[in-house]
Amino acid sequence: MNTKTTLRITYREALKHGLREALINDDMVFLMGEDVGRYGGAFAVSKGFLEEFGEDRIMDVPLSESGFVGAGIGAALGGMRPIVEVMTVNFSLLALDQIINNASTLLHMSGGQINVPVVIRMNSGIGNQLAAQHSHSWEPFYAHVPGLKVVSVGTHEDARGMLLTALESPDPVIIFEYTSLLNMESEIPLDSGAMDIDKAKVRREGKDVSIITYGPGVYKALAAAEELNLSGIDAEVVDLRVLNPIDNETILTSVAKTHRVLIVEEAWRSVSISSEIISRIMEHAFFDLDAPVQRLCGVEVPIPYPKHLEDASIPQKEDIVNSILNMVQYD
């Protein structure tokens, strides 16, 4: 017998499968966003959906981020299960007031009377030479806000499954998806479905050093780990997945095992996710460390257009490899 147990699929298709399943599962679910319908989705994720599900469930909205994200929050208050797509994270800044002053506060401010079950998906990331206004990494920004659950889709499995779980959350969930991964292929289990949105995950077991990362850092870290393996270094890769609230346990377990940590993220260095992880390691695992925690982050500059400068602005696989080679010299 050679029945296949995995499916080879692009990240885009994985997102599409998840979204489609969500729409099929629950009539209260609908998708709203700029160009999700007639255009087929800015990144072709919802291509064909308008024909399949109709205008009521696949709603093209005008360019009005504050308006339609606010309306999505309102629809959630009114009993629907909206999936609001903000074309890219860059434009979510126009909706920030709605997300932060309404979605994240209403439960607490109303003394627990109303909750906001809205899911907001946004494409994100750096690497397509789109220049400063289109290359933001706002994960730390959103992760800063109490009341929001923030997840980062770094793998195909999560692209397939995170949305489904997010739709079960009684509270607002922000989902970061990544343009640079859309065309990338990978295998996922045939029966791959809903994925938890609580825990970080060890994507590769190792004993010498922990690479802690999220989003586009995950596959880069895995590739770096394979390369390091050739030099006899066994790196563990931890995918944070959930950026708010952060899962301490998985991080601390890994640190206790490897005693060395490199954190990798594309967001700007200061006041970032890595800053937070380092604080938590200092608070809870200082005596487990054999070497100072290191981090590779985005260079603090509005991301420039030319390829060579853009590449130099964010951590690359080679940077990860080199940092770790330096790091393991400490004893």
Add this chain to the structure above:
Amino acid sequence: MENEETNPSPTIDAKLGLALLYQMILIRRFEEKSAELYTKEKIRGFLHLYVGEEAVAVGVMQSLTEDDNILSTYREHGHALARGVDPGSIMAEMYGKREGCSMGRGGSMHLFDVAKKFYGGNAIVGGHLPLAVGMALASKKQGQNNITCCFFGEGAIAEGEFHESMNLAALWKVSVLFLCENNLYGMGTALRFSHSIQELEKKGDAYGVESAAVNGMDVLEMKKAVEKATAYIRSSGKPYFLVCNTYRFRAHSMFDAQLYRNKKEVEVWKERDPISTLRNQLLEKNLISNDDIDLIEEKVKTEVQKAVDFAEAGTFEPIGELTKYVYSS
């Protein structure tokens, strides 16, 4: 508010006709070359072409002086060229070379040339409208009576920033020319799916902003409408909202499969091509000959090639300078 149909056909002489034709053809050929260079991967990132809309940029620039400010969108090559930004520096910018008008850091969507008072290429829809109001406010406070001309698509009119800016400009009585290029689509969303009222010029009334609509496929009509708009602004110090009805012949960007419109519609609009419209008007009036047109094409070809050569010969900024210009010193 004025209706486009009421404008009688404006007059023209050969010299002006040739100048307008030259500028429109320069934009057209520059854009075609850019598309070609994109497929050769010389130009990367997003590339939004202006083909079909040339009459708007060229018509507008005729009435602006070198003291007037200009702000634009990511679809701004045509505006920059019509303003007189050097084609070589635009092409070099799209190559990401340091000789580009923004030192290569901005690319196609972020052309800046402060010497020409060309304040960008903004890639956040609606993001530059409040800036235009502020620049006009600064002019007013300093006793200057220049105009700030702000180009944007009809998509931007759905954004709150349009409505806030119109109100502020009228409230503060500042000299902004709100210049809407209504090409009927914001990416793949047609006007009728994004605006409850599709006669966009009507929105001026709500804010007490004088407004009009004009046929943006005819450079002479454009020129006339903008003369009127700028005369109004210069004499009153108040804002003006001009809706230029036009069409983009090509895709939204280089990634667009155009599922949202049919080929027939595009072909129908192409019959109103602003370049052939002006050319035919000039030929019919015997103001120019076919030789004149050939000469223009030759001159444009040389100019575009010069721009490409300049960009090719340009250099990349060293990585060591990555963090330059994050702060002023």
